[in-house]
Amino acid sequence: MSQSPGTLLAALRAEPPLVQCITNYVAMNIAANVLLAAGASPAMVSDAEEAGEFAQIAGALTVNIGTLSMPFVDGMRAAIGGAQQAKRPWVLDPVACQATALRRRVAAELVALRPTIIRGNASEILSLVGEASRGQGVDGRDAVAAAEDGARRLAQQTGGVVAVTGAVDFVTDGTRAVRIKGGSLWMPMNTALGCSLTGLCGAYAARAADPFDATVAALAHFAVAGQRAHPGAQGPGSFAPRFLDALHAVTPEALDAEAVIHSAEDVAA
Numbered sequence: 001m002s003q004s005p006g007t008l009l010a011a012l013r014a015e016p017p018l019v020q021c022i023t024n025y026v027a028m029n030i031a032a033n034v035l036l037a038a039g040a041s042p043a044m045v046s047d048a049e050e051a052g053e054f055a056q057i058a059g060a061l062t063v064n065i066g067t068l069s070m071p072f073v074d075g076m077r078a079a080i081g082g083a084q085q086a087k088r089p090w091v092l093d094p095v096a097c098q099a100t101a102l103r104r105r106v107a108a109e110l111v112a113l114r115p116t117i118i119r120g121n122a123s124e125i126l127s128l129v130g131e132a133s134r135g136q137g138v139d140g141r142d143a144v145a146a147a148e149d150g151a152r153r154l155a156q157q158t159g160g161v162v163a164v165t166g167a168v169d170f171v172t173d174g175t176r177a178v179r180i181k182g183g184s185l186w187m188p189m190n191t192a193l194g195c196s197l198t199g200l201c202g203a204y205a206a207r208a209a210d211p212f213d214a215t216v217a218a219l220a221h222f223a224v225a226g227q228r229a230h231p232g233a234q235g236p237g238s239f240a241p242r243f244l245d246a247l248h249a250v251t252p253e254a255l256d257a258e259a260v261i262h263s264a265e266d267v268a269a
């Protein structure tokens, strides 16, 4: 039986999960604040000497290639090994994986390690499945709908969950699929919100029986908080603090009441 976003938010807040985030320099502070506001306990731990050990005490691991360098890659390999040994969920954010040979190579290596969840924008997901991507650096330039079939194939290939985010988000495990509406136009103009959402997927995965439910809950939490923060904001700057406050203020009951989640099993967008 599936667990609703509100049920999972209540579980997360009752026992804040420790989430190990190997993320980029841009996202470190923003993602940590997002996780704290939502109700989780982030730790940015990436050095290869300790990352594997830390992954065994964390509830979940998230791996993000945003500011890629070889020391980061060594830390990712160690951490993923630790998470797999401890049977912890881990989440991949393939930031700008279409952009360079190094990113394509590292992203392919990480996908082959079968992440529990992959979360990216449409341009990144298209690149992961070998399709033409119009991504410009870290910014997605493709419609979510264009990446839905690829996301289904990718989920079947990894045995995990794939989330494609954008104006309307899409989540699939290769069999089930949903679309999630909400958010705000100011969200893509706030750097590292996608990276922060990847961290939140990890937080929910640490508390959920099913990574599909965890991913839907994390994306719904963002969608509801973004929608609530939008009306009082004049632009991306004033949106940011309102969004953090909204992540914190949303209750489990409100999350279930306000989340707009539709089945996408065989209906076009």
Ligand SMILES: Nc1ncnc2c1ncn2[C@@H]1O[C@H](COP(=O)(O)OP(=O)(O)O)[C@@H](O)[C@H]1O
Pocket (backbone or CB within 6 Å): 120, 121, 122, 138, 139, 140, 165, 166, 167, 168, 169, 182, 183, 184, 185, 187, 188, 192, 193, 194, 195, 197, 219, 222, 223, 226
């Ligand atoms: N046009 C939009 N309208 C509403 N929400 C959006 C829009 N674009 C992105 N979002 C939201 O912003 C968050 C980050 O997604 P996205 O911008 O796709 O990630 P990334 O920053 O990795 O490219 C998600 O919660 C997504 O739903």
Ligand SMILES: Cc1ncsc1CCOP(=O)(O)O
Pocket (backbone or CB within 6 Å): 024, 026, 027, 066, 067, 095, 138, 190, 191, 192, 193, 194, 195, 196
């Ligand atoms: C701007 C930038 N450059 C390298 S990583 C990064 C942050 C990307 O964050 P997001 O993918 O969440 O927009």
Ligand SMILES: [Mg+2]
Pocket (backbone or CB within 6 Å): 095, 096, 120, 121, 138, 194, 195
């Ligand atoms: Mg991103």
